Amino acid sequence: MENTGKELTLKLLIDKKSDKVLFGEANKDVVDFIFSLLALPLGAIAKLLKKDAMVGSIGQVYHSLGMLNETYILSKEKISSLVNPTLASTSNTKSNFLLSQSTHQDTKDRRLYVCYNPNYSSRSCRYVSEDPGVSCPNGHGLINTVAMFVPKSDVSSAVAVGSDGNGYVKGVVTYTVMDDLTVVPMSTISSITLLNKFQIKDLGSLEEKMVNIGFEEGLKLLKASLETKAVLTNVFLKKNRASNYA
Ligand SMILES: [Zn+2]
Secondary structure: OOOOOOOEEEEEEEEOOOOEEEEEEEOHHHHHHHHHHHHOOHHHHHHHHOHHHOOOOHHHHHHHHHHOOHHHOOOHHHHHHHHOHHHHOOOOOOOOHHHHHHHHHHHHHOOOEEOOOHHHOOOOOOOEEOOOOOEOOOOOOEOOEEOOOOOOOOHHHHOOOOOOOOOOOOOOOOEEEEOOOOEEEHHHOOHHHHHHHOOOOOHHHEEEEEEEEOHHHHHHHHHHHOOOOOHHHHHHOOHHHHHOOO
16 A cells, blocks of 8 residues: 555663563654544444454344345444545544545545646646546547545545644644553553563563554554553564554
8 A cells, every 4th residue: 555644653672581561652643643542433444444344243233234235224424434434524633544544545536537638728627527428518628647645634634744733632742552542641650660560680681663554554553552561562562463454
């Protein structure tokens, strides 16, 4: 899958002895992403994770809806808003980047054609069509030039880099993200308190590691957050197990 923006980064503190992530240090962008998981409609989660990868039965509900013949359906638009909640929720500017990227994918699959015929210098013509065989009502010939799609928002704007007005939390502080995705401002607990809590005696067993959160990792985080209390460990350390989250 293509990457439409910069990736989020998270600094992990790993205990090599137990092969566990103790906690991560995250900035506003990562924390906004984690909190925005709560804004995902259940239908979007089912769509993102696919039927067989879903715990529980919501995946089957989603699948059944998609399989229903038009004969049984009252309104295609209503069904579509359930099956493609990405499109239904684009008015939410704080939307999770998993949503905006999959919306981007959907939009890429749908081609729009614009009236663009250099012979008529039709640059300012406003007609577009989904069918490349349609003639422009202004007499410019066929509307058959593939329109270039500009995504509404990429990763960086969807999860609000920089400006404080976007996203959920303020950007001035660093946050501690625990393995179970508990998020606290870093200033409220000291690293020493945390190390005591984890009963780390040998500092030599600790390792810092920077990891990226792109679309793939975002999906894995979403899936792991529904299944385990050891999210960061599962997504970023357990190579074999992590592949189950694909
Ligand atoms: Zn035209």
